[in-house]
Amino acid sequence: MNLQERDKKHLWHPLTQHKLHPNHLPIVRAKGCSLFDENGKEYIDGIASWYTCMYGHCNEAITSKVKSQLDQLDHVIFSGFTHKPAIELSEALMQILPKNQQKIFFSDNGSTSVDVAIKMALQYHFNKGEKRGKTIALEGGFHGDTFGAMSVSGLSIYNGPFEEFFIDVARIPVPTTENVEAVKQQFEQLLKTGNVAAFIFEPLVQGASAMSMYDANLLDELIVKAHSYGVVTIADEVMTGFGKTGKNFASDYLQHKPDIMCLSKSLTGGIAPMALTTCSQKIYDAFYDDEIGKGFFHGHTYSANPLTCTAALASIELLQTEEIQKNIKRIKASHQDFNERIKNHPKVASTRQLGVIFALDLNVKMERYGNLRDKLFNHFMENGVFLRPLGNTIYILAPFVITNDELEKIYRSIEGVLNTL
Ligand SMILES: *Cc1c(COP(=O)(O)O)cnc(C)c1O
Numbered sequence: 385m386n387l388q389e390r391d392k393k394h395l396w397h398p399l400t401q402h403k404l405h406p407n408h409l410p411i412v413r414a415k416g417c418s419l420f421d422e423n424g425k426e427y428i429d430g431i432a433s434w435y436t437c438m439y440g441h442c443n444e445a446i447t448s449k450v451k452s453q454l455d456q457l458d459h460v461i462f463s464g465f466t467h468k469p470a471i472e473l474s475e476a477l478m479q480i481l482p483k484n485q486q487k488i489f490f491s492d493n494g495s496t497s498v499d500v501a502i503k504m505a506l507q508y509h510f511n512k513g514e515k516r517g518k519t520i521a522l523e524g525g526f527h528g529d530t531f532g533a534m535s536v537s538g539l540s541i542y543n544g545p546f547e548e549f550f551i552d553v554a555r556i557p558v559p560t561t562e563n564v565e566a567v568k569q570q571f572e573q574l575l576k577t578g579n580v581a582a583f584i585f586e587p588l589v590q591g592a593s594a595m596s597m598y599d600a601n602l603l604d605e606l607i608v609k610a611h612s613y614g615v616v617t618i619a620d621e622v623m624t625g626f627g628k629t630g631k632n633f634a635s636d637y638l639q640h641k642p643d644i645m646c647l648s649k650s651l652t653g654g655i656a657p658m659a660l661t662t663c664s665q666k667i668y669d670a671f672y673d674d675e676i677g678k679g680f681f682h683g684h685t686y687s688a689n690p691l692t693c694t695a696a697l698a699s700i701e702l703l704q705t706e707e708i709q710k711n712i713k714r715i716k717a718s719h720q721d722f723n724e725r726i727k728n729h730p731k732v733a734s735t736r737q738l739g740v741i742f743a744l745d746l747n748v749k750m751e752r753y754g755n756l757r758d759k760l761f762n763h764f765m766e767n768g769v770f771l772r773p774l775g776n777t778i779y780i781l782a783p784f785v786i787t788n789d790e791l792e793k794i795y796r797s798i799e800g801v802l803n804t805l
Pocket residue numbers: 493494495496498526527528529586591592620621622623624648649
């Protein structure tokens with residue numbers, strides 16, 4: 385039996401209706417921007433394997449450090465113990481995070497970093513003797529699949545079985561220049577109840593919502609309002625973090641910084657899962673007390689695993705190199721040129737870009753995961769390009785180390801598909 389048949393016997397894949405999509409392609413090796421299947425066919429990883437491997441697959445600047453860490457200290461409990469990889473990671477983060485972020489809490493994935501953020505916000509008010517239970521989120525947001533994260537996510541089409549068990553959430557539309565006054569009014573109505581604990585958002589780019597984008601100044605207005613009512617603001621930068629928007633963090637575009645930030649995905653350069661919830665001194669101070677119960681009693685077994693911390697530290701060092709910073713500018717300019725090539729194509733309804741994130745909407749009506757998606761996906765794969773269209777949106781979020789030739793290959797395959805529609 386080949387790998388694909390063996391896979392079918394016992395494996396249950398994420399986000400998959402197995403009856404409709406029984407086949408999963410075995411990948412045996414990856415290097416730089418390329419994935420290789422069993423037959424040696426190469427695919428350019430146009431979405432950096434869900435925005436994680438931004439420095440290229442198996443980057444030796446990361447793997448060599450992880451390998452030597454592996455012989456030094458594999459793991460130790462992070463409650464009562466500490467270690468150099470975690471300490472150095474915290475110091476490196478302080479160099480690049482918005483200045484108000486002062487404390488770093490570890491967990492294992494984007495969803496848990498969001499759950500941690502929500503719990504921090506709820507307990508922040510609780511510790512101050514205020515009962516506030518509601519979280520406000522943006523429509524169309526995605527924050528993960530654990531209960532808290534799922535509750536604040538606005539993409540609820542597949543959340544039907546769970547909706548009645550969600551935490552208390554209210555949603556407001558994403559602000560645009562047209563609706564911002566109405567959104568602010570609706571926001572204020574909610575804030576006035578005095579029951580709002582937190583406001584969570586994906587800053588500037590809603591990844592799962594087909595890379596939809598909105599302006600920093602509009603988000604700034606909402607953050608100012610939230611802060612004026614003592615509401616804790618949470619920037620979910622799990623997708624946008626670490627250079628993808630053209631700055632280290634999407635929050636760097638904001639005048640008013642969030643109280644809490646959630647980080648994961650490319651944090652470790654795709655080597656291993658890890659997430660961080662960072663917060664300001666003000667949040668931390670509400671937990672710092674003689675009373676033990678005011679502490680934050682949340683913990684994951686693998687918190688701050690030394691190997692993963694080492695991978696994260698190496699990734700952050702790479703992000704700050706001149707080479708990667710130059711690449712970010714080069715990819716950004718390259719996408720702008722590509723935009724000029726295709727924006728007037730009759731099959732292109734609209735395009736958008738922030739940093740190295742580029743998206744185009746097709747001028748074709750369809751269901752989010754209908755047949756068109758499979759048609760596009762298969763076309764790209766046959767061309768040796770891995771892209772993952774969402775609805776009628778095609779987007780590129782390739783590793784920072786992608787070459788111009790590899791970019792051109794992605795662009796050509798997109799142009800190719802436009803001409804078949
Ligand atoms: C992917 C993502 C998450 C969830 O992260 P997981 O590691 O998949 O749990 C949360 N928020 C945003 C913005 C994401 O893009």
